[in-house]
Amino acid sequence: MWQWQTRSELPYLTCDLLSDWQHGFFTRQFAPREPHEITPILSATASTHRLKQVHGNIVLTPTEIATATEVEVETGNALADGLLTEQPQQAVWVASADCNPILIANRHTGNVAAVHAGWRGTSLNIATVAVNRLLAQGGSVTDIIVAIGPAIDGKVYQVTKQVGLEVCRSIALNPLSGDLKTDLTSLQAIPDSPLLPDEQVGRVRLDVRRVNQLQLEQLGVDPQAISIAPHCTYQEPEYFFSYRREKLKKIQWSGIINN
Known part of the structure; x- marks a missing residue:
């Protein structure tokens, strides 16, 4: 399902689900290149669009970026964490280290989205926000394809138990009680739960990728249309930057171009 590609002997990943769209999850080997320098690897004619990511759940179009009032002073980049296309040959990009880079396509319209989903954005359902915006352009949820990158x-x-609860409350199968211990027990009972035990008091292990997968499935996306990359940024320093591992603000880029 996931394939290594190379450009000038530098590695990046693609997902078979998105084979009809030019896309890539690029590795640390491409640093410090910016999106406008990577887009030509995928398309010589596509325009490049990016954001100043702020760990929220705002998803914008290129048109909305051009008129955004909330922008980073130094660069003029709009403050948001997701981008979706409106017309052919628009390349949308997100940056990540340990957070989830999510690329989404709509088979009906050909439009695509790129999403940055850390634990905060995931707790705010940013992936489903992006899917709903894509569906507002046409098609049905059965047209949606999703690749969750490294x-x-x-x-x-x-993470703390409180963070685990905050991120996972969106996927609760039953109403939560308000008691931390009771609610964590309920969430850990979910099949293939994203909440894992931790030996340290007050902590749990959290699979943010799995939370995004469950949010999308609960929205109605076909489980067979969602693929998670079998790569961990923390455990594969030869390919990926990891803030949790290095405590340095270094990132890799992921992008996709609409048809």
């Missing part, structure tokens, strides 16, 4: 694996991502 991110930190839940087995090595330690």
Whole structure:
């Protein structure tokens, strides 16, 4: 399902589900190149669009970026964490280290989205926000395809129990009680739960990728139309930057171009 590609002997990943769209989850080997320098690897004619990511759930179009009032002073980049296309040959990009880079396509319209989903954005359902915006352009949820790129694996991502609860409350199968211990027990009973035990008091391990997958499935996206990359940014330093591992603000880019 996931394939290594190379450009000038530098590696990046693609997902078979998105084979009809030019896309890539690029590795640390492409640093410090910016999106406008990477887009030509995928298309010589596509325009490039990016954001100043702020760990929220705002998803914008290129038109909305051009008129955004909330922007980063130094660069003029709009403040948001997701981008969706409106017309052919628009390349949308997100940056990540341990957070989830999510690329989404709509088979009906050909439009696509790129989403940055850390634990905060995931707790705010940013992936489903992006899907709903894509569906507002046409098609049905059965037209949606999703690839969740390299991110930190839940087995090595330690968070507080409160953070685990905040991120996972969106996927609760039953109403939560308001009692932390009771609610965590309920969430850990979910099949293939994203909440894993941790030996340290007050902590759990959290699989943010799995939370995004469950949110999308609960929205109605076909489980067979969602693929998670079998790569962990924390455990594969030869390919990926990881803030949790290095405590340095270094990132890799993921992008996709609409048909």
